[in-house]
Amino acid sequence: MYIQINPELEMPIYEQLTMQIMIGIIRKELQDGDMLPSVRSLAADLGVNMHTVNKSYHQLEKKGLIQIIPKSGAVIRTISRRVTAEEQNRVSDSLKPAIVEAIVLGMKEEEITRLMKSIIQKMKEA
Numbered sequence: 001m002y003i004q005i006n007p008e009l010e011m012p013i014y015e016q017l018t019m020q021i022m023i024g025i026i027r028k029e030l031q032d033g034d035m036l037p038s039v040r041s042l043a044a045d046l047g048v049n050m051h052t053v054n055k056s057y058h059q060l061e062k063k064g065l066i067q068i069i070p071k072s073g074a075v076i077r078t079i080s081r082r083v084t085a086e087e088q089n090r091v092s093d094s095l096k097p098a099i100v101e102a103i104v105l106g107m108k109e110e111e112i113t114r115l116m117k118s119i120i121q122k123m124k125e126a
Helices: 013-026 039-046 050-062 085-104 109-124
Strands: 066-069 073-076
Touching: 013 050, 013 109, 039 050, 050 066, 050 073, 085 109
Parallel strands: none
Antiparallel strands: 066 073
């Protein structure tokens, strides 16, 4: 899996890394049981601080997508499971600001739905 960080984006580097790992899971480039590179190794490869990678890994662990095994590394954990109400609420809360902005800008519900479907499709493409 290829990870590219853009330090000029408004999105913090740890969030970019988290997003790219999640996209790797969506595209099945990373699958259940796969080991992620060590924090030190990935930080060196990307030219970022180890704390940045560590923060990303902990964010992924909090989302239930990886398991951090002390002294062994991080393992992808995406076995099919039901989405909890808490997870659904978290996703809903993060989508609301973007949807509100789209509506305020004048986008119709159909346009927003079409845009979201387009984004999903692009993320699935390898």
